[in-house]
Amino acid sequence: MSRRKVDKTFKISSIKDLPCGTYGKAMQLTETMEGWRNEAPIIDEKTCSLCNWCYLVCPEGVIYQEDKKMKIDYRFCKGCGICAKECRKKCIIMEREEK
């Protein structure tokens, strides 16, 4: 699965750079969300059975399967903990992150 790229070059220098009204390109990501997080979900690969439930319940769509592993796009994970709460095998823990 291809993960979204962040357009770091996106910049609004003057009013002329603003669109006429609130219309932009879809999926134009200009910033990441890791700063929202206090705790990060960590998946224990050994216990994980690749059921993909966390992929389904993640409200941000940042969990995905790749090379027979569940991975998390930590750039956009806000640390809500829904995946950890929902995991039936209890293989996701929330780990405190120091700023």
Added chain:
Amino acid sequence: MEPTKKFVSGDEAVAIGVKLAKPHVIAAYPITPQTIVVERLAEMVESGELESEYMYVESEHSALAAVMGASVLGARTFTATSSQGLLYMAEVLHYASGGRVPLVMMNANRSVALPWSIFGDQRDSLSLLDSGWIQVYVEDAQESLDMMLQAYAIAEHPDVLTPVMVNLDGFILTHTYECIEIPTSEQVETFLPKFEFANKMDINEPKNLFFSSSPEHNIGFKYQQHKAIENAKSVIEEIDKKYEAVTTRGYGGLVDAYKCDDADYIIITLGSITGLVRDVVEELRSEGQKVGVLKVRYMRPFPDEEIRAYTKAAKVIGVLEKDISFGYQGTVFTNVSAALRECDVQLINYVAGLGGKNIAREEIVHIYKELNDTENKSKVSAVKSQAVRFVGVEVPKDED
């Protein structure tokens, strides 16, 4: 083909104008005195006379949201409301103008509760003057039809892209029958070409619609909105000229002045009351009195320059309006005062017709007499004359 004539009410004239603009989607919730507009349109859709998607919605809030959604898919749309319904839409009004969605809406000016009233005044739309919509007030059924077509041309103009609200005085205009001329479809096609919305949602080119904005840039969007409505000033005149070239009917843009050039005393009006005031002006002119009437057609953009230009000769001006911003003045008066703040002219605010109260010919004659008397009074009493005067309300002497 020649234009046809028909005897219709103001509401029916609106429906005919909308039909000629061929909207793809109509969503509305019925409310007196707007109901006939949406009834006629529903009949036209039902009979196949108008090919349009007519959406039944559960509220005015939903009606405006529905046409806003349809509009960003590239549809030309229509909705109509009045009074409580307009106020229920208030949140979405800001959404539509901020999103620069070129909507057209008819509003039947009606009083707002309490006391409950279905009759006319202009407190509904004037209380939403700051919602970022262009507001036009029409005087008769013909202008109602014509302004529906002009409204689409204004809203969809690339330099404007701002929703337009066309206001008709409840009952006095919405339910009064007049003979109107209906433009031919060829004339309408010449005047109002098919609209292509540059920002329209496209499955092959998906968009992020109606996003949020950081405090840093939000004000920039607001600046653009302000500039767009200022741009509308010249666009409104340009479109009116184009309409006149096609149909022979023009309305003069932001204001309509009658015998103002040399007038000592001018009444500034909004909406259908202008007809009566114009009759009184003719009567008083025949007696040799130098009086005039200046009709404000657009409240946003506000015709400040035009008001200054047409009142140059005036000594005393009365602003007659069916509105009051409680605790201060009528909103039309506040706007006119700001436009004339550096001019040497006296202003009096006449609040009349609230909740559908009739404004009589004698009351207009009396206002012109008061304007005349005010000029001859001393400065002290002139200051007192700044107070808001409620026309037709018996005020006890000790309160005056």
